[in-house]
Structures are given as structure tokens and as C-alpha cells.
Amino acid sequence: MVSNSQDIGMTPRTPDAVAARLEQLILDGVFRPGQLLPSERRLCDRLGVSRSSLREGLRVLRSKGIIETRQGRGSVVAQLVPGRDDNPLMYLFRDHPRTLYDLLEVRSLLEGESARLAAERGTPADMVLIRRRYEAMHDYVESTSDVDVEHLARLDHGFHLAICQASHNPVLVHTLQSLTDLLLSSVFASVKNLYHRPGPREQINRQHEMIYRAVSDHQPEQARQSALEHLTSIGHNLREIEAENERLERSAMRLEAYE
Amino acid sequence: MVSNSQDIGMTPRTPDAVAARLEQLILDGVFRPGQLLPSERRLCDRLGVSRSSLREGLRVLRSKGIIETRQGRGSVVAQLVPGRDDNPLMYLFRDHPRTLYDLLEVRSLLEGESARLAAERGTPADMVLIRRRYEAMHDYVESTSDVDVEHLARLDHGFHLAICQASHNPVLVHTLQSLTDLLLSSVFASVKNLYHRPGPREQINRQHEMIYRAVSDHQPEQARQSALEHLTSIGHNLREIEAENERLERSAMRLEAYE
DNA sequence: GACAATTAGTGGTCTTACCAGTACACCAAA
DNA sequence: TTTGGTGTACTGGTAAGACCACTAATTGTC
Numbered sequence: 001m002v003s004n005s006q007d008i009g010m011t012p013r014t015p016d017a018v019a020a021r022l023e024q025l026i027l028d029g030v031f032r033p034g035q036l037l038p039s040e041r042r043l044c045d046r047l048g049v050s051r052s053s054l055r056e057g058l059r060v061l062r063s064k065g066i067i068e069t070r071q072g073r074g075s076v077v078a079q080l081v082p083g084r085d086d087n088p089l090m091y092l093f094r095d096h097p098r099t100l101y102d103l104l105e106v107r108s109l110l111e112g113e114s115a116r117l118a119a120e121r122g123t124p125a126d127m128v129l130i131r132r133r134y135e136a137m138h139d140y141v142e143s144t145s146d147v148d149v150e151h152l153a154r155l156d157h158g159f160h161l162a163i164c165q166a167s168h169n170p171v172l173v174h175t176l177q178s179l180t181d182l183l184l185s186s187v188f189a190s191v192k193n194l195y196h197r198p199g200p201r202e203q204i205n206r207q208h209e210m211i212y213r214a215v216s217d218h219q220p221e222q223a224r225q226s227a228l229e230h231l232t233s234i235g236h237n238l239r240e241i242e243a244e245n246e247r248l249e250r251s252a253m254r255l256e257a258y259e
Numbered sequence: 260m261v262s263n264s265q266d267i268g269m270t271p272r273t274p275d276a277v278a279a280r281l282e283q284l285i286l287d288g289v290f291r292p293g294q295l296l297p298s299e300r301r302l303c304d305r306l307g308v309s310r311s312s313l314r315e316g317l318r319v320l321r322s323k324g325i326i327e328t329r330q331g332r333g334s335v336v337a338q339l340v341p342g343r344d345d346n347p348l349m350y351l352f353r354d355h356p357r358t359l360y361d362l363l364e365v366r367s368l369l370e371g372e373s374a375r376l377a378a379e380r381g382t383p384a385d386m387v388l389i390r391r392r393y394e395a396m397h398d399y400v401e402s403t404s405d406v407d408v409e410h411l412a413r414l415d416h417g418f419h420l421a422i423c424q425a426s427h428n429p430v431l432v433h434t435l436q437s438l439t440d441l442l443l444s445s446v447f448a449s450v451k452n453l454y455h456r457p458g459p460r461e462q463i464n465r466q467h468e469m470i471y472r473a474v475s476d477h478q479p480e481q482a483r484q485s486a487l488e489h490l491t492s493i494g495h496n497l498r499e500i501e502a503e504n505e506r507l508e509r510s511a512m513r514l515e516a517y518e
Numbered sequence: 519g520a521c522a523a524t525t526a527g528t529g530g531t532c533t534t535a536c537c538a539g540t541a542c543a544c545c546a547a548a
Numbered sequence: 549t550t551t552g553g554t555g556t557a558c559t560g561g562t563a564a565g566a567c568c569a570c571t572a573a574t575t576g577t578c
Contacts, residue, residue, distance in 0.1 A: 052314075070539085070559090070560080072538075072540035072541080072560065073559065106372075175434060311562065312563080331569075331571035
């Protein structure tokens with residue numbers, strides 16, 4: 001029978017309470033990683049809720065990766081405690097990895113047009129700004145052998161943003177900005193990885209230089225092409241990194257199996 | 260279909276499938292932010308699952324912040340990217356009407372690519388849908404001399420949306436959708452005006468037909484070109500209407516001055 | 519016209535029943 | 549003994565139906 005509640009204003013929501021309660025029990029160490037939870041029927045008894053509500057609560061935990069469930073076996077507390085990435089849209093990408101490449105596709109289109117328009121409409125003032133950003137990035141990469149990836153990412157972003165702003169189209173700036181945020185928040189780890197590798201980094205530097213020159217020299221088509229190449233090669237590299245990560249995960253799973 | 264859940268087993272989990280399906284529908288723009296979803300009973304019927312499974316699926320979406328639910332009311336789609344595609348740009352429009360043409364510029368780019376991809380990737384099923392939307396619009400225009408502008412705008416929007424969805428890129432769908440919303444909310448009056456004039460309306464019809472044919476015949480470049488022309492000509496027409504309105508306003512002001 | 523009561527529809531929860539996998543004890547054959 | 553099947557008693561997965569609590573639109577009343 002039901003739990004209480006005359007909780008006005010806010011809704012009680014039994015299943016959410018169940019999820020919260022179990023999560024707390026896990027955090028408190030009552031249920032430890034790898035351990036088999038009591039069966040659903042038993043938990044119903046213990047928590048005083050129906051199986052429907054309990055199952056909804058369990059599903060929330062499952063969708064957060066806190067427990068893993070197999071039919072006929074039961075639910076176990078997941079080994080890996082999920083990272084603190086409570087980003088709301090991260091879920092989209094986690095569940096639909098393909099979305100990442102859809103995102104890159106749209107972004108390529110916009111970056112390409114952005115570079116083209118910058119080369120076409122950029123004022124001398126714009127060019128000065130773009131040049132500064134480019135040199136800041138370039139100098140940083142050249143000056144130190146041990147780069148701070150996060151800092152480099154900021155410089156990189158600043159460079160692209162300067163070009164986009166030179167397009168003198170605020171809507172374009174805004175749209176591109178939001179897509180870039182989305183991209184970085186979802187795959188920042190991979191991007192970091194990208195900067196760490198000497199090969200791709202060299203390639204990125206060359207491409208940045210080409211974009212920079214084309215825009216500075218007011219060569220729209222060239223600028224667009226360079227930006228497109230830049231983005232597609234980033235896509236390829238991310239794909240490779242992803243494939244590699246999957247390989248690593250698989251071998252890790254094999255190791256676990258032997259334990 | 261997989262969602263999270265380390266579904267190492269082979270069983271297809273109904274609730275996860277439900278969550279994924281609904282999420283896809285939201286991504287595709289079938290259910291849009293702020294919109295009320297069908298009731299649970301109705302969704303059960305439509306998806307062919309029990310209410311228990313459906314509710315578990317909904318709870319996953321709820322825990323991700325994708326939908327919000329209130330007892331006695333229903334579930335509404337939450338803003339996908341909070342604070343992003345809300346209305347930061349709306350302010351721009353108030354201050355700088357020129358932004359409208361920036362918006363059209365970006366939209367042309369996306370519509371063009373959308374049409375190109377649709378022609379390239381569209382499945383037979385996509386084509387059937389596009390054809391239905393096109394014919395619905397076409398028949399309506401042909402059948403009546405005294406069109407309901409608002410209804411026509413909906414049909415028009417549906418046609419473009421169908422093409423965009425045939426691109427099979429949810430990010431593109433979403434981005435284009437939000438830009439279109441922005442456009443309509445800012446200049447719906449002008450768009451109405453556009454439909455009322457026989458000249459531009461004829462032109463629009465011809466262009467729609469060209470887009471339709473190019474996409475149906477799987478001719479990517481042609482489709483892109485047609486979409487681009489369509490948008491640029493809409494831009495021109497809007498410009499004319501705007502100029503005309505300004506003339507009217509000025510003469511109105513002159514009249515006022517005499518009062 | 520304003521306001522209260524009715525009512526149909528919504529999500530929230532519980533119950534029951536059955537299906538589909540899994541683990542383990544058991545027992546017969548090699 | 550070992551091996552291999554097989555039964556059985558669990559597990560989670562799904563469906564269906566019955567309520568309750570709440571909301572909003574409709575209707576009836578003053």
C-alpha cells in the first residue's frame with residue numbers, strides 16, 4: 001500500500017523515490033559494485049511498493065548505468081561508476097552515436113559557408129582579428145612541446161569563431177556556436193585525444209594554415225574547400241579514435257572474463 | 260534501438276525500444292518541444308505495447324529531462340537544448356530587422372543541403388511521404404480559389420519537413436526546424452502576404468514542383484539548386500513586401516501630419 | 519454574466535497472471 | 549567416478565485490468 005503523501009506542490013512519484021533510495025543504499029555501500037541485488041519481488045516487499053513502481057525505479061537506475069540486469073539472473077550493481085557528466089544532451093549522443101556524424105555533417109556545411117563568406121565579406125579589421133587568433137594558436141603550438149590540450153582547444157575555437165564572425169551573419173554565428181558547443185560537450189574526450197597525437201595535430205595545423213591563408217587572401221571558394229577538408233578529416237580521425245576505443249573496451253572485457 | 264543498458268543478452272527490451280522510438284520521433288521533429296504528447300493509453304495503442312512497458316519507457320525519457328509530466332495533464336516535450344534554441348535570437352530581430360536576411364541566408368544553405376541529401380539518400384518510403392505532402396499542397400492550391408493562408412502555410416511547411424526528414428540527419432532536421440520556427444514567428448505576416456499575391460504564389464508553386472521532381476528523380480545537385488532558388492526568390496519577395504510596407508507607412512505618416 | 523457542480527480524460531499506483539530465460543540440484547547412463 | 553541430460557524453482561519481462569488523484573472543459577445553477 002502506498003506510501004503517503006500529501007506532498008503538495010511537488011508530486012511524490014514513488015518510482016523516483018525508489019530509484020533515489022536504492023541509489024543511496026548503493027552509495028552507502030550497503031549494495032556494493034558487482035553484488036547481486038535482491039530479487040524484484042523481495043525488493044517490493046522490503047520497500048513497500050508495487051512491482052510496477054519498483055521496476056520503473058530500477059529502469060531509471062539502469063538507464064543511468066548504475067545497475068545491469070539480465071533476465072533470469074537478476075540485477076547487479078555496475079562495476080564502473082559513471083562519470084559525473086550530468087549534461088542533459090549527453091544522453092542523446094550516448095544513445096545515438098550516429099548523431100555525432102550527423103552533427104559533423106551539418107557543421108561542415110556551416111563552417112564551409114562561414115569561411116567562404118569571411119573571405120568574401122571580411123573587412124581589414126576582421127582580418128586583423130583572425131590573424132591574431134591564428135598566430136596565438138600557431139605560436140602556442142610551436143613554442144611548447146608539452147601542450148595543455150584544454151588551452152589549445154580554446155585557442156582553436158577562438159580561431160574558428162573569429163572567421164565565423166567575419167561572415168557578418170549573426171544567425172550563422174549563433175547556429176554554428178550552438179552546434180560546436182554540442183559537439184564539444186559530447187566528445188571532448190575524443191577531441192583531447194586528437195590533440196595528443198602528433199600525426200593528426202600536424203594535419204590540423206596545416207589545415208588551419210590553409211584556411212587562414214585563403215580567408216586572408218579573400219579567396220572564397222578556396223576558403224570553403226579548406227574548411228570542408230578540415231572538418232571531414234576531423235570526422236575521420238574521430239571515427240578512428242572511436243573504433244580504437246571499442247577495441248580497447250573489448251579487450252578489457254576479455255580480461256574481466258578471466259578474473 | 261538499443262539504448263543504454265548493457266544489453267549483452269539478446270532480448271529486445273520493449274521499454275528501451277519505446278524510449279528510443281519516442282526519442283527519435285522527437286529528434287525528427289514529429290513531436291516538438293512544448294507539444295503535448297498523446298495520452299499513455301493512446302501511445303500504448305499506437306506502439307502496440309502494454310502500459311507498463313510504455314510507462315517504463317516514458318520514465319527513462321523523463322529521467323533524462325526529455326519530457327515533463329504532470330498528473331491529470333499529460334506529458335510535454337521539454338526544450339531539447341535549454342536556453343539555446345529558445346529565443347536568444349528573437350531579441351536580435353527586434354533590434355536589427357536585417358537579421359531576417361541573415362536567417363534566410365543560413366536557411367537557404369540548410370534547405371539546399373537538405374534537398375540534396377534527400378535526393379541522394381531518400382528511401383522509397385520517404386519518396387511516398389514527400390509525394391503525399393506535395394500532392395496535398397498542390398491539390399489544395401488547385402482546388403480552391405480562396406485559400407486559407409494559414410492552412411496553406413502548414414501544408415507548405417509539411418512538404419519541406421518531409422524532404423528534410425528524408426535526409427536522414429536528425430541534427431539537420433532539428434536545426435532547420437528551429438530556424439523555420441524563428442522565421443515564421445517573426446515574419447508570419449509577410450509570409451501570409453506572400454501567399455495572397457497571385458504572382459509570387461504561382462512562382463512558389465512552380466519552384467515546389469521543381470524541388471519535388473528533382474528529389475523524386477534522385478538528382479541531388481538539381482534538388483539543391485531548386486531549393487536554393489526557391490529560398491532566394493522568397494527572400495526577394497519578402498524584400499519587396501517590406502519596401503512596399505515602408506512606402507505605405509511613409510504615406511500614412513504624411514497623412515497623419517496633415518491631421 | 520458569474521460561479522459552482524459535473525464529468526470525461528489524464529497520469530499514478532497496485533494487483534494478477536503469464537511468458538522466457540537462468541541456475542542448480544538431481545538422476546541415469548557411460 | 550564422471551558425464552550429460554532434465555526437471556524445477558527461482559529470476560526478470562510483459563500484458564491487462566482495476567482503482568485513485570488530479571485537471572480541465574462542460575454543464576447547470578443562481
